[in-house]
Amino acid sequence: MKFSAAVTLLATAVVEAHYTFPSVGNSADWQYVRTTANFQSNGPVTNVNSEDIRCYQRNPGTGATGVLNVTAGSAVPYNAKASISHPGPMAFYIAQVPDGQTAQSWDGKGKVWSKIYQDMPKLGGGMTWPTQGARSVSVTIPKCLKDGEYLLRAEHIGLHSAGSSGGAQFYISCAQISVSGGTGTYSPKNLVSFPGAYSASDPGIMINIYYPVPTSYKPPGPAAETC
Ligand SMILES: *[C@@H]1O[C@H](CO)[C@@H](O)[C@H](O)[C@H]1NC(C)=O
Numbered sequence: 001m002k003f004s005a006a007v008t009l010l011a012t013a014v015v016e017a018h019y020t021f022p023s024v025g026n027s028a029d030w031q032y033v034r035t036t037a038n039f040q041s042n043g044p045v046t047n048v049n050s051e052d053i054r055c056y057q058r059n060p061g062t063g064a065t066g067v068l069n070v071t072a073g074s075a076v077p078y079n080a081k082a083s084i085s086h087p088g089p090m091a092f093y094i095a096q097v098p099d100g101q102t103a104q105s106w107d108g109k110g111k112v113w114s115k116i117y118q119d120m121p122k123l124g125g126g127m128t129w130p131t132q133g134a135r136s137v138s139v140t141i142p143k144c145l146k147d148g149e150y151l152l153r154a155e156h157i158g159l160h161s162a163g164s165s166g167g168a169q170f171y172i173s174c175a176q177i178s179v180s181g182g183t184g185t186y187s188p189k190n191l192v193s194f195p196g197a198y199s200a201s202d203p204g205i206m207i208n209i210y211y212p213v214p215t216s217y218k219p220p221g222p223a224a225e226t227c
């Protein structure tokens with residue numbers, strides 16, 4: 001009995017090392033966020049060329065049931081479960097749902113994603129990441145967006161074992177949102193596709209963050225766009 005309890009504890013500890021991004025605001029898990037393939041395992045995507053790098057969906061083609069109403073310019077808390085337990089950068093991308101599709105039906109394929117948020121580490125003596133241990137990251141939905149439906153993609157990259165190709169761990173999900181109150185002037189300069197935006201050898205993806213301690217960091221993908 002004692003032995004099996006110890007094994008269970010160990011298994012739990014391993015699972016808790018990983019995480020998901022299952023909800024926005026105060027909503028239920030997977031109400032507005034598309035259920036990810038790791039909803040039970042919490043495991044990461046490690047192949048940047050796989051379809052999983054887009055929204056990591058458990059059932060591609062099947063959206064979440066809800067669409068969250070968001071006012072342009074407001075902040076949306078995007079929640080991690082249990083917490084962002086690995087060191088690395090956090091980014092958010094957004095893509096407008098095209099005519100003839102809905103936030104529930106659209107697959108998000110093509111060069112349609114723009115980055116709206118990117119954090120950076122503190123450097124000097126070591127790399128310190130602002131989201132390490134966080135249970136929620138707040139993202140401001142640009143005031144200048146056109147009203148309509150969007151997919152909002154959350155991405156945290158665990159860099160603790162990223163020193164060799166395929167070692168970075170991508171924790172991803174996509175929320176379905178409907179934006180109102182936007183001024184409509186948003187015109188992103190850099191639209192990217194997933195897969196397509198990243199290479200396994202990008203310096204922000206294949207990097208040993210411990211030794212030698214990096215003196216700079218270049219996040220993968222385009223720069224975050226502003227209004
Ligand atoms: C979201 O907005 C739509 C359109 O404005 C409205 O019909 C709907 O009731 C809103 N949903 C919620 C949950 O507030």
Ligand SMILES: [Cu+2]
Nearest residue numbers: 017018019086
């Ligand atoms: Cu992990």
